[in-house]
Amino acid sequence: MNQPKPYNQNKVDRSTVISLEKGKIPPQAVDLEEVVLGAMMIDKQGVYEAIETISDNEDVFYKDAHKYIYTAIFDLFADDSPIDLLTVSDQLKSKAQLDLVGGDFYLIGLTQRVSSSAHTERHCRILMQKYVQRQSIKVASVILEEAYDETKDIFDLLEESQKALDDTSEWLLRKKAENLSSVFDKLIENSKNPQASIPSKFTKLNKRTNGYHPNDLVIIAARPGMGKTAFVLNEAKFQSEQGIPVGFLSLEMSDVELVGRIIANEFGIESSRIKQNQLTPSEKEVIRKESEKIKKLPIHIHDGSETTVNEAKTIIGKWVRQEKVRIVYVDYLQLMRGSTNNKNGNREQEIAQISRKLKAIAKEFQIPVVALSQLSRAVETRGGMKRPQLSDLRESGAIEQDANVVQFLLRPEYYKIDEWDVDMRTPTAGQCELNTAKTREGSLGATVLDSSELKYMRFKDLKDFDDSWKDNEFKPEPLSPDQAFEPRNHVDNENYDDDLPF
Structure with a gap:
């Protein structure tokens, strides 16, 4: 025993x-x-x-x-x-x-x-x-x-x-098995609750995954330079604007840098100029006048380069209890430290411990935990579009196992790839791909987003051909079945020619 x-x-x-x-x-x-x-x-x-x-x-x-x-x-x-x-x-x-x-x-x-x-x-x-x-x-x-x-x-x-x-x-939190009837009632109750999932800023991503779900560990992975932090800051800002309290655990950037990126996103000012304190007097005045809008966003930031997974649990628990935080972003997983009791273990075991703990945190507090992750250099040695694969998740296969959703961010333009590898061979300039490689709910596949304003830390939905009609006031009305088979009006069309050989 x-x-x-x-x-x-x-x-x-x-x-x-x-x-x-x-x-x-x-x-x-x-x-x-x-x-x-x-x-x-x-x-x-x-x-x-x-x-x-x-x-x-x-x-x-x-x-x-x-x-x-x-x-x-x-x-x-x-x-x-x-x-x-x-x-x-x-x-x-x-x-x-x-x-x-x-x-x-x-x-x-x-x-x-x-x-x-x-x-x-x-x-x-x-x-x-x-x-x-x-x-x-x-x-x-x-x-x-x-x-x-x-x-x-x-x-x-x-x-x-x-x-x-x-x-x-944990002994007091042991969960007892439930019968089907009680679980069924819980499912119906959740379906009636529009706040059960946290919406994404991006329309097509919402259609694919239905947003971010409580209890889920979501991994967003990419190589450096793809815009991982900017992407999740777009999500965090959008969600906070909907009145959803958001937690942001930053192990790479300081809280001042993150707020600078939020300001760049809001006011359309290049983030590099904000970081280097090169703002013009007029830009500073605009930010000062509109500062309350940013200050009121329910985003809670903790920046700690040496944060351990147990410390993260303490911070997140406090956010959930005191600030009613409903979604947490972690930037990024490989910078987090495991338990001090695991000092003699290898790095792969430590990353596995961290991913399991983040998944347990999501389940315990019933919130989505979205963790950024680095990919191995194998991506850059790959030919073609250099599209990431699940095997590229760095240092541990446990990340793939623990995650409910795994998504890869790719900007081909970064690798000097000018065209997408699709039938239409459209340009990749100012675009990125968010590929859902694993999901336990929703559907797999890629969603192309517009990142042409990445200097302002902005990602947005990419309008396709169907979307362009939505903003066109001259979009023709569809014909009814009767109109579709009516004879053409010969008088109105001077070029009409019915002298056909058959």
């Missing part, structure tokens, strides 16, 4: 001493432990309900004897063996633990404590609460000890503390 990892194995004894010095008994419910174990030995339903709630964590039980008994029952369950008073006794005997729990007499006493497995789940929930309380005391005690250690890095202390508390709280 798997043993749950303690917060710090070397300091568990110290934390216990601190608790004893306070003269308080750790939180416990031994009487309920007896009831749960008794129910498991007399009723198979009790076994299912207890294991579904507690799983393989015998430490939920406070008393050592009860830990041994629960482990014996769990092992029998895992082996598909029958579970009753006799089989549990034999299992304990095989491990030389029967005398440690008080012998058969104690087991018989447990079965006599209950007459059925009614309320077993409720009892297990209470035991879990007591377990979390005990673990919290241990974590707090270790934090207290390490806070006095002058050699301990404060950021490592905060990160380890947060992780320990997160690991402890």
